[in-house]
Amino acid sequence: MASPRTIKLVALSFALGLFFVFMGTIKLTPRLSKDAYSEMKRAYKSYAKALPGLKKIGVSSVLLRKIIGSLEVGCGMVLTLVPGRPKDVANFLLLLVMLAVLFFHQLVGDPLKRYAHALVFGILLTCRLLIARQSDDR
Numbered sequence: 190m191a192s193p194r195t196i197k198l199v200a201l202s203f204a205l206g207l208f209f210v211f212m213g214t215i216k217l218t219p220r221l222s223k224d225a226y227s228e229m230k231r232a233y234k235s236y237a238k239a240l241p242g243l244k245k246i247g248v249s250s251v252l253l254r255k256i257i258g259s260l261e262v263g264c265g266m267v268l269t270l271v272p273g274r275p276k277d278v279a280n281f282l283l284l285l286v287m288l289a290v291l292f293f294h295q296l297v298g299d300p301l302k303r304y305a306h307a308l309v310f311g312i313l314l315t316c317r318l319l320i321a322r323q324s325d326d327r
Contacts (some may be wrong), residue, residue, distance in 0.1 A: 209264060239296045
């Protein structure tokens, strides 16, 4: 029988993975929700405007949105489906993405309700990583 720690880790990995696959897909295509997709496009345009350095290195708002969306889908799939160490790498990458998203929201002056999800999922990713690393210390 699996330990309670393993059950928690699998459940958290699966739930986080599905969430990030869903959110990444919304950033990449309007098939799931045209309104959410349009909102993502608008938001990433404001992020790109707030960071003129991105334009200088050739990163448009569309490319930024697609990079972040692709990272979320790819890492979400790893969290959901792949066993072992790759989950920790995907977790860490998603944590970096959440930090970038928080930075973008702060940069454009969004209210807390617009980025509370990034805070919550950043905390959940941190908890998942701590639980996963806990067994290695024993």
